[in-house]
Amino acid sequence: MKAFGEYIGREIKIENTAWDGLIPALQTGTADLVISSMTIRPDRAEQVDFSDPYANALLAVLVNKNTDASSIEDLNREGMKLAVKAGSTGHLYAESNLQNAELMALPDESACVIEVAQGRADGFIYDQLTIYRNWQKNLDTTEAIFIPFQEPEKWGIAVQKGNSELLEQVNAFLKEFREEGGYDKLAETYLSEEKKAFDELGFQWFFDFADDTDGEDE
Numbered sequence: 579m580k581a582f583g584e585y586i587g588r589e590i591k592i593e594n595t596a597w598d599g600l601i602p603a604l605q606t607g608t609a610d611l612v613i614s615s616m617t618i619r620p621d622r623a624e625q626v627d628f629s630d631p632y633a634n635a636l637l638a639v640l641v642n643k644n645t646d647a648s649s650i651e652d653l654n655r656e657g658m659k660l661a662v663k664a665g666s667t668g669h670l671y672a673e674s675n676l677q678n679a680e681l682m683a684l685p686d687e688s689a690c691v692i693e694v695a696q697g698r699a700d701g702f703i704y705d706q707l708t709i710y711r712n713w714q715k716n717l718d719t720t721e722a723i724f725i726p727f728q729e730p731e732k733w734g735i736a737v738q739k740g741n742s743e744l745l746e747q748v749n750a751f752l753k754e755f756r757e758e759g760g761y762d763k764l765a766e767t768y769l770s771e772e773k774k775a776f777d778e779l780g781f782q783w784f785f786d787f788a789d790d791t792d793g794e795d796e
Contacts, residue, residue, distance in 0.1 A: 579613055581760060585751045596685055597665055601625050604738045611748070612736040615705060617667045627741065628734035629748045633784050635731045637668055638709035639723040640691065640716075645700040650725045653701050654678050661690035661699040667731060668703035676703075687712075695719045705731075707784055710772060730782055761785040 583590035595603055600616070603609035604626050617635065618628045639650060647653050653660060658679040662669040663686060672681055682699055684690050687708055693699035695716045702709070706724065713722040735752075737744050755761065765773050765785060776783050 579611070581755060582748065582751050585754070586747055597663060598685070601736070604736060607738065610737065610741075610744065615666075615708075616733060616736055617731045618734040619667070622736070625739065626736040627739055627745050628736055629745060630752055631732035631734055631787065632752055633733040634782055634786065635705040635707065635733055635784070636728045636781065637671055637703055637725050637731075638706040639701045639703045639725070640694050640709045640712055640720050641701040641723055642694050642697050642699070643719055643721055644697060647700060647723065650676075650723060653723075658701070659699045661693045661702040663687050663690055663704060666704065668705070672703055691716070706776075706781060707769075707772060710775060714771075724779065724781075756785075 579590050579592065593603075593609065595609070595614075597614070600609075600612045600614060601622070604612055612626070613632075615635070616622070616628075618631065622628070639653065641647055641653075645658075647658070652658075654676045655678050658676075659682060660672055660676060660679045661682045661684055662672050664683040669681070669683060672679070679700075682690075682693065684693070687702075687704055690699070690702040690704070691712045694702045697719075701723070702712075709722050713720050735748050737748065762785075765783075769784065773783060
């Protein structure tokens, strides 16, 4: 976002906003852009307009080390308690696929991680990158379960419905940023350990769109 601000010659002010307040912030005009792990989904696209994808994400589960679970299927049984970030795709996945477990819908990922690390929840389902990072921060109390056979979700930057001028600026910036190696620099600076781990685990990288259908990065 800071690079985008430089691109359009505007100051960027970042507001930390609760997840359930993000789309309303766009709708009321109190925010111009949302960039917050937001998956491009048809139901959300009815409320906001999305940029071209800027990242991939797949789901994983952070589990307490004392939990008797080694796969996603092990969590789908009575007596299991799962923390989910309310309204996230992890929440939606759990509602559809883990119906035998008890769900704890919490406002943000840090609250979910605490529940798992302190043993009040068996697991927390969220994107792989966040799960990996929190697993590394809590190696004494947690483990990570990676879910196989998933199609990567695409994250986009959201703008107010109908704001085509800003959306065009965002898309033009994302294309130029990728072509000039901006994503590679972000990975080198902030995500080098995660990139190495993803390569070793055989996961599609966060910023890798090489498999897109047009054969070119977007």
